[in-house]
Amino acid sequence: MNLSHFSAVLLFSLFTSVVFGITQRSEPKAMIRFGGYCFALFVGGVIVASWLMYFIKH
Amino acid sequence: MATRSQAALAGESKTLPIMALLAGWLIPGAGHLLVKKPIRAALLFVSITSMFFIGIGLQGKIYQPNTGDLLDMLNFAGDLGAGVLYVLARLLDWGHASVQIAIADYGTRFIVVAGLLNIMSAVDAHSLANGRKPL
Numbered sequence: 001m002n003l004s005h006f007s008a009v010l011l012f013s014l015f016t017s018v019v020f021g022i023t024q025r026s027e028p029k030a031m032i033r034f035g036g037y038c039f040a041l042f043v044g045g046v047i048v049a050s051w052l053m054y055f056i057k058h
Numbered sequence: 059m060a061t062r063s064q065a066a067l068a069g070e071s072k073t074l075p076i077m078a079l080l081a082g083w084l085i086p087g088a089g090h091l092l093v094k095k096p097i098r099a100a101l102l103f104v105s106i107t108s109m110f111f112i113g114i115g116l117q118g119k120i121y122q123p124n125t126g127d128l129l130d131m132l133n134f135a136g137d138l139g140a141g142v143l144y145v146l147a148r149l150l151d152w153g154h155a156s157v158q159i160a161i162a163d164y165g166t167r168f169i170v171v172a173g174l175l176n177i178m179s180a181v182d183a184h185s186l187a188n189g190r191k192p193l
Contacts (some may be wrong), residue, residue: 022098022179
């Protein structure tokens with residue numbers, strides 16, 4: 001099995017966000033909202049960190 | 059205030075919270091199945107087992123006990139959180155004893171995090187069963 005770094009990030013974020021959503025909230029709507037929030041933070045954080053590293057190097 | 063389903067669950071068995079915790083640890087999502095939350099159970103099962111098997115597929119490392127290294131012990135505790143999946147991995151010799159390629163480090167993290175997420179879901183099932191978290 002071979003994954004690109006970004007697809008690994010997407011899969012990690014997806015599965016982790018699903019578990020966070022279910023375990024950290026009580027209502028289904030709040031679960032979906034919190035899961036989406038976690039997913040956006042995971043992926044957004046990686047993109048921001050990647051650009052930071054790019055600008056540090058250049 | 060306890061809901062009707064909570065009261066019904068409490069009436070079923072006083073050992074339900076412990077059973078939900080143990081079942082949830084051994085099989086991802088089984089604790090939620092015991093407290094009659096099949097959709098959550100299915101989502102947890104798919105998420106945690108997928109993460110674990112992706113980690114195996116990426117040639118991640120399966121940690122073993124008693125290596126003497128503190129970080130190895132912590133990672134072993136994380137791996138152990140996956141319950142039966144960890145036992146299967148040891149019995150069937152899945153994963154690698156050491157990280158061989160760069161992407162395998164991601165695989166190792168996937169396996170450890172799958173175990174930690176499984177512990178979270180087992181504790182959540184326990185909280186649902188004892189009424190600390192509303193059903």
